[in-house]
Amino acid sequence: MTPTKIIFPEHTQIQKENKSLLIIGSKTYKQSTVNMLLEEAKKKFSNVMFVPIDKIQILSVEGKTELIYKDKNLLEFDAIYPRLSSRDFLLGEAVLKTIENSKAYCPVNLSAYQISNHKFYTSKKLSNQGIPGITSTLFISPKYADYAVDETGYPFVMKLISGFAGKGVVLINSKEQMESILEAVHLFEEFISTQKFIKGKDSDVRCYVIGDYVIAVKRKCKKGDWRANISRGGSASLINPTPEMLNIAKTSAKALGMDLCSVDLMEYKKKWVVIEVNFMPGPFRKFLGSMIAQQWIRFLFEKSGKNQK
Amino acid sequence: MDILILAEKKKNAEMFVSAIKAKGHNATYIRLSKIILVSKQNESLIKSKGEELAPYDAVFIQARTTLAPFIEPLLDQLESEGCYTTSKKGSYYIGMNEPYQFVTLSVAKAPIPKSITSGNAKNIEHLSKKLTYPLLAKSFIGRTVQQAIVVNNARALNSYIKSIKTEIDGFMLRQFSKADIISSVMIGKKIFSVKRKFTDGITAEISEGKIYKVSESETKTIFSAAKACGYDIARVDLCKGKIVKVDPIIPWTDFNKICSERIEDYVADFLIEQAIQNEGKRKVKYDFLGLRKIFGKTILGWLFK
Numbered sequence: 001m002t003p004t005k006i007i008f009p010e011h012t013q014i015q016k017e018n019k020s021l022l023i024i025g026s027k028t029y030k031q032s033t034v035n036m037l038l039e040e041a042k043k044k045f046s047n048v049m050f051v052p053i054d055k056i057q058i059l060s061v062e063g064k065t066e067l068i069y070k071d072k073n074l075l076e077f078d079a080i081y082p083r084l085s086s087r088d089f090l091l092g093e094a095v096l097k098t099i100e101n102s103k104a105y106c107p108v109n110l111s112a113y114q115i116s117n118h119k120f121y122t123s124k125k126l127s128n129q130g131i132p133g134i135t136s137t138l139f140i141s142p143k144y145a146d147y148a149v150d151e152t153g154y155p156f157v158m159k160l161i162s163g164f165a166g167k168g169v170v171l172i173n174s175k176e177q178m179e180s181i182l183e184a185v186h187l188f189e190e191f192i193s194t195q196k197f198i199k200g201k202d203s204d205v206r207c208y209v210i211g212d213y214v215i216a217v218k219r220k221c222k223k224g225d226w227r228a229n230i231s232r233g234g235s236a237s238l239i240n241p242t243p244e245m246l247n248i249a250k251t252s253a254k255a256l257g258m259d260l261c262s263v264d265l266m267e268y269k270k271k272w273v274v275i276e277v278n279f280m281p282g283p284f285r286k287f288l289g290s291m292i293a294q295q296w297i298r299f300l301f302e303k304s305g306k307n308q309k
Numbered sequence: 310m311d312i313l314i315l316a317e318k319k320k321n322a323e324m325f326v327s328a329i330k331a332k333g334h335n336a337t338y339i340r341l342s343k344i345i346l347v348s349k350q351n352e353s354l355i356k357s358k359g360e361e362l363a364p365y366d367a368v369f370i371q372a373r374t375t376l377a378p379f380i381e382p383l384l385d386q387l388e389s390e391g392c393y394t395t396s397k398k399g400s401y402y403i404g405m406n407e408p409y410q411f412v413t414l415s416v417a418k419a420p421i422p423k424s425i426t427s428g429n430a431k432n433i434e435h436l437s438k439k440l441t442y443p444l445l446a447k448s449f450i451g452r453t454v455q456q457a458i459v460v461n462n463a464r465a466l467n468s469y470i471k472s473i474k475t476e477i478d479g480f481m482l483r484q485f486s487k488a489d490i491i492s493s494v495m496i497g498k499k500i501f502s503v504k505r506k507f508t509d510g511i512t513a514e515i516s517e518g519k520i521y522k523v524s525e526s527e528t529k530t531i532f533s534a535a536k537a538c539g540y541d542i543a544r545v546d547l548c549k550g551k552i553v554k555v556d557p558i559i560p561w562t563d564f565n566k567i568c569s570e571r572i573e574d575y576v577a578d579f580l581i582e583q584a585i586q587n588e589g590k591r592k593v594k595y596d597f598l599g600l601r602k603i604f605g606k607t608i609l610g611w612l613f614k
Contacts, residue, residue, distance in 0.1 A: 027428060054428025054479070057436055060411050062551075063418040090449050090479045091428050093402065093409035101416050114381070114402055121382040124348040128389055135349050140379055141342035147359045151347050191378045 019304045020047035022077040026085045027054040036290050040297040053088050065098045075102040079304035083280045086117040105303045107259035115256055116279040119159050120193040129255045132273045135196040142182035152196040159193045204266045207249035210299045211259050214249050216241035236287040244272050252277055310334040310584040316371040317341050328577035341372055346382055353386050364591055366584035367393040374404030393587040396557050400539030406452040408481055417537035420530055420551045424483040430470050433480050437466055445485040448477045459485050491547045494559050495535050497579045501568045515563040
């Protein structure tokens, strides 16, 4: 796969329309990403606002729920883009449920937030749709871990359900190693998910799904690290997605109910399989500048005010 | 009919297994911790101690909502196999997160006390001006309640907030009524209720309550609450006609004692009825001459995988 000329969808005329956009950030939002999104959004939308989720007030009475920030009703925006992580569940689920019942366009839904932040559930949901993934298991009791190993074999990757950005992920090579880790995991009353370990080529492909459009990025992992997450170091470069990649990425996003997301793929037995679907992907600013953010904003602008609710 | 009771402990399942068997149907108990969910290239499976779960017509899950990250994919799988479940997909996520549950009830136009949730303690006093005291103040870490206290005025609320030393993820303030609680168990269309007295700032336990006949409007509210949260069998608590709790976990023996009933018989009838209605919807894997079912659990079981 050699990088070739990538063609992006054309931006509509740089002409501000009377449209408004609200970006809801995770309470652990990255300032540089927010600044970039706001900068791009202000070029298109006449009114743009960013609110971290922990600053939102949710006011509920019978038959009516409002999202308020500094006395402003947040449901009046034409489009709302929630960028939330698994750390925002307490307010995130309530906020997304409220948005779903508003007139604002939202590129992601509540169920997608719940499923994509649960690695096993994502894998299960996709496999039911015939989307290729990796054999995974989910169980509660370490006592029955051997049955899970029967499915994946050694080595396997153990993930905690709340794990993200490559953290909370352990590579297990033997029964002894598994037993000592399970003991610690059980103390924290975590749910245990295991996944068959696939030895990749030292790289994976992240597909940014933006509606019907896909931008593919090849990511190389940091030397000595088997995880390809850019947040842990490594590098990234644009590639032309193959029809197989396009199909998997688009079908995965559709199966989970997301117009904006990223789908991470890895090559396994000469086929592409889904590793993870991200509800709140980073824009790879270091390697791709503002390109991803521009495409997100273009899409949100085109969709805003067209909600069929 | 084949009915499965999935519970955390055997004692939570035995009464239902016996009641169903007494009515001439098959009932099995499996401990929830024995279940392993498996996702493969093109299929997902539910296994118990390495064996694929046999097809059941109905499944009754008795598990705490804190197990939602495990129960939700399980419910999704059972639903995709066409199996009837008393709790619907999504119901455990709703039960696990109180602010989300109240938004869900509000969206469904079910009567709830006015409430405000925020992730920040700084403006909680300012927010309280939108509500009327007394208030039930709750703090959360993740989706778990850390502390709950009734405050009668702004000063009490302020001192409560100041007393919180750990980092929290959110606050919920809810208008609180100093009144009796009506705790009900709903099984399909049947409701059993207990009135719990509120005296000297304390609500009596269910075991200390008295049998109560719910009004037409209360009945409607109980059904709408359980339906909005995705349960066919649930506990619903009302205070002055407003919903204060919806939970799939029910203290069965307390309700039986106060209501002088064997509520498990109603549960059994309901499960059998649902299983019969659901017959034919179950997506059973191809089973030539029923051999898979006969030999599936024997030493020859591997031949039919």
